[in-house]
Amino acid sequence: MSGNKTLFQAFKETPIKTNGHGNRDAGVLKEAFDRIDSDMESDIYGSGKVIEEFEEKMAKLLGKESAVFFPSGTMAQQIALRIWCDEKGLKRAAYHPLSHLEIHEEDGIKELHGIETVLLAEKDRVITLEDIQKMKEEAAVVLLELPQREIGGQLPDFETLQAISAYCQEQGIKLHLDGARLLEVLPFYRKTASEICSLFDSVYLSLYKGIGGIAGAILAGSEAFTKESKVWKRRHGGDLISLYPYIVSADYYYDLRADKMEKYYQEAKGLAEYYNTCEKVSTLPRVPVSNMFHVHYEVSKESLEPILVGIYEETGVGLSGYLRETGESSCYYEVSIGDLYETIPEGKLKEVFNTLNEKLKAI
Amino acid sequence: MSGNKTLFQAFKETPIKTNGHGNRDAGVLKEAFDRIDSDMESDIYGSGKVIEEFEEKMAKLLGKESAVFFPSGTMAQQIALRIWCDEKGLKRAAYHPLSHLEIHEEDGIKELHGIETVLLAEKDRVITLEDIQKMKEEAAVVLLELPQREIGGQLPDFETLQAISAYCQEQGIKLHLDGARLLEVLPFYRKTASEICSLFDSVYLSLYKGIGGIAGAILAGSEAFTKESKVWKRRHGGDLISLYPYIVSADYYYDLRADKMEKYYQEAKGLAEYYNTCEKVSTLPRVPVSNMFHVHYEVSKESLEPILVGIYEETGVGLSGYLRETGESSCYYEVSIGDLYETIPEGKLKEVFNTLNEKLKAI
Numbered sequence: 184m185s186g187n188k189t190l191f192q193a194f195k196e197t198p199i200k201t202n203g204h205g206n207r208d209a210g211v212l213k214e215a216f217d218r219i220d221s222d223m224e225s226d227i228y229g230s231g232k233v234i235e236e237f238e239e240k241m242a243k244l245l246g247k248e249s250a251v252f253f254p255s256g257t258m259a260q261q262i263a264l265r266i267w268c269d270e271k272g273l274k275r276a277a278y279h280p281l282s283h284l285e286i287h288e289e290d291g292i293k294e295l296h297g298i299e300t301v302l303l304a305e306k307d308r309v310i311t312l313e314d315i316q317k318m319k320e321e322a323a324v325v326l327l328e329l330p331q332r333e334i335g336g337q338l339p340d341f342e343t344l345q346a347i348s349a350y351c352q353e354q355g356i357k358l359h360l361d362g363a364r365l366l367e368v369l370p371f372y373r374k375t376a377s378e379i380c381s382l383f384d385s386v387y388l389s390l391y392k393g394i395g396g397i398a399g400a401i402l403a404g405s406e407a408f409t410k411e412s413k414v415w416k417r418r419h420g421g422d423l424i425s426l427y428p429y430i431v432s433a434d435y436y437y438d439l440r441a442d443k444m445e446k447y448y449q450e451a452k453g454l455a456e457y458y459n460t461c462e463k464v465s466t467l468p469r470v471p472v473s474n475m476f477h478v479h480y481e482v483s484k485e486s487l488e489p490i491l492v493g494i495y496e497e498t499g500v501g502l503s504g505y506l507r508e509t510g511e512s513s514c515y516y517e518v519s520i521g522d523l524y525e526t527i528p529e530g531k532l533k534e535v536f537n538t539l540n541e542k543l544k545a546i
Numbered sequence: 547m548s549g550n551k552t553l554f555q556a557f558k559e560t561p562i563k564t565n566g567h568g569n570r571d572a573g574v575l576k577e578a579f580d581r582i583d584s585d586m587e588s589d590i591y592g593s594g595k596v597i598e599e600f601e602e603k604m605a606k607l608l609g610k611e612s613a614v615f616f617p618s619g620t621m622a623q624q625i626a627l628r629i630w631c632d633e634k635g636l637k638r639a640a641y642h643p644l645s646h647l648e649i650h651e652e653d654g655i656k657e658l659h660g661i662e663t664v665l666l667a668e669k670d671r672v673i674t675l676e677d678i679q680k681m682k683e684e685a686a687v688v689l690l691e692l693p694q695r696e697i698g699g700q701l702p703d704f705e706t707l708q709a710i711s712a713y714c715q716e717q718g719i720k721l722h723l724d725g726a727r728l729l730e731v732l733p734f735y736r737k738t739a740s741e742i743c744s745l746f747d748s749v750y751l752s753l754y755k756g757i758g759g760i761a762g763a764i765l766a767g768s769e770a771f772t773k774e775s776k777v778w779k780r781r782h783g784g785d786l787i788s789l790y791p792y793i794v795s796a797d798y799y800y801d802l803r804a805d806k807m808e809k810y811y812q813e814a815k816g817l818a819e820y821y822n823t824c825e826k827v828s829t830l831p832r833v834p835v836s837n838m839f840h841v842h843y844e845v846s847k848e849s850l851e852p853i854l855v856g857i858y859e860e861t862g863v864g865l866s867g868y869l870r871e872t873g874e875s876s877c878y879y880e881v882s883i884g885d886l887y888e889t890i891p892e893g894k895l896k897e898v899f900n901t902l903n904e905k906l907k908a909i
Contacts, residue, residue, distance in 0.1 A: 210584030212791055221573030254617055258783025291781030295658045391787060398786045418654030419782050420621025423761040424754060428575055428791035
């Protein structure tokens with residue numbers, strides 16, 4: 184732990200970083216509110232101009248009848264699955280074994296909603312049509328995560344999405360999109376958000392990943408679906424008297440960054456290339472399909488940490504603030520490209536990765 | 547509805563208001579953040595200085611081992627009851643028929659947690675020791691709301707609280723405090739928050755009632771209890787990556803207003819006296835026991851609306867933005883005293899209530 188803390192601190196102190204939009208600090212909120220008049224009225228329990236206008240904007244973006252602002256994706260997605268399970272009278276949902284719901288939510292879907300889950304596909308690959316066709320138990324709803332974050336942000340091709348959508352519709356299985364990073368994958372698919380979402384019955388979008396807001400999520404679908412979701416939002420304790428601190432920020436950073444996803448995507452491909460020139464290093468996916476990827480090292484965490492700290496101190500460039508072990512002599516971290524990437528001086532990355540490669544060779 | 551809207555608008559346009567701290571607008575957030583440096587780091591999923599320091603401050607205030615910041619009281623209280631039910635292996639909780647959980651949460655406690663409820667006391671009075679002693683079914687936990695908001699903010703006396711606490715402890719029933727307005731009742735009891743809370747196993751405090759923050763709640767209790775509550779917070783989708791917009795505001799307005807509760811209480815008693823001089827008007831309670839009370843009119847909503855609109859326009863003083871019907875010729879509204887009360891010019895209330903009395907007499 185103490186070694187990890189050192190890496191975290193060394194990373195924190197680097198003036199240049201390859202990942203993200205910058206620090207998660209009060210400046211993020213202050214910047215968004217600079218242009219807001221003090222007399223802008225708060226939303227009140229889901230009503231009011233500030234929340235309704237943003238929900239309409241998001242519904243339009245996603246090509247759905249209606250959208251609801253939620254404090255979190257955890258809440259929004261459990262509710263989406265619950266609605267579809269209730270509709271079918273079958274409390275079973277299917278998703279990837281590394282879905283956010285399965286590994287990051289303390290089993291909320293099971294403990295709060297009593298929904299059983301069917302795990303589709305092996306952990307190290309994305310869900311295929313065949314996985315759904317061969318599902319061992321019937322499910323009311325299938326959740327697809329685009330991109331599949333825990334395996335570096337991998338994607339099925341668009342034809343697979345179409346085939347899955349057609350199959351689910353035919354079989355009376357609802358299809359829900361975990362689109363936490365939906366905007367980030369549009370450049371790869373060369374599709375609009377609306378074109379992707381048309382394949383799904385309901386859609387969740389996060390507002391603090393590529394968009395870089397403070398927190399919050401959008402859940403979109405038909406009028407009947409979103410109306411029902413508001414009842415569950417209240418049950419969950421998510422129908423706050425005021426959500427405007429998140430809404431104003433989400434709206435501001437959406438406008439600032441929605442059109443930058445192509446740029447982040449190209450930059451991610453460029454950065455992955457640098458990583459893949461180094462010995463004992465590979466990115467997953469090899470060629471990124473969004474602004475994110477994972478960096479895998481065939482080096483122990485203990486050996487790699489001092490190497491990275493040394494590079495951060497020598498070059499002033501931070502690559503990651505943590506390492507996650509995958510075995511005795513392997514580890515990885517996640518990279519998400521944001522606004523900071525363009526601040527890296529010309530030639531700097533060449534220096535960083537030459538040094539990294541030399542040091543890894545020397546182990 | 548359209549008549550109601552007119553009252554709402556007339557109230558909104560009054561330069562002077564007897565209730566509240568002022569508009570719920572972006573200025574509330576901006577004022578709290580004015581003193582915050584842009585480089586103040588965000589909390590991250592429940593960790594970090596900004597959230598931990600505030601939780602410690604609230605734990606100390608409430609005299610509990612530990613406190614957790616929640617986005618909403620709805621979430622915090624369902625979780626408190628769930629923990630106590632799980633501990634006893636009995637999914638039954640007892641509370642007042644007009645508890646927030648029973649009437650404002652779309653039955654979240656039942657639908658999400660599968661907890662049955664036992665309703666204690668009649669709707670129009672507070673819970674007594676006898677109500678608990680004569681409970682028809684065994685319950686794992688009793689929830690007491692201080693003050694009982696939906697009946698004007700009534701309170702049991704302190705001796706009753708002590709007796710209930712002793713009885714519950716003896717019977718192995720957990721006692722939870724819905725202290726949404728806990729600070730507001732301290733002047734009546736002449737007790738500290740800690741003294742009141744020592745009678746309860748767990749405590750919820752709202753941060754946007756008398757305190758006047760943007761949203762958010764505190765749940766406090768033993769270390770083991772709050773640790774478990776964080777697991778449920780994640781399950782509910784309340785463990786947001788960043789809660790600091792609410793925490794910073796809560797902390798700022800707590801410091802600003804915690805010591806003003808005595809003043810609000812005295813002002814509420816003064817305002818209630820004015821109301822009770824009018825014909826066909828009575829306050830509930832007759833003498834307020836906190837900063838809040840209800841104003842009941844033995845006049846139909848339709849007759850009263852134009853009278854109030856007229857008074858708002860004539861005097862510039864707004865009394866309420868809505869009327870709620872209780873019968874064909876009766877209605878009421880709620881009053882909560884806040885910072886605005888002291889801005890009412892000397893003699894103004896006398897003018898307002900003389901006019902009101904004259905107009906009510908004339909019906």
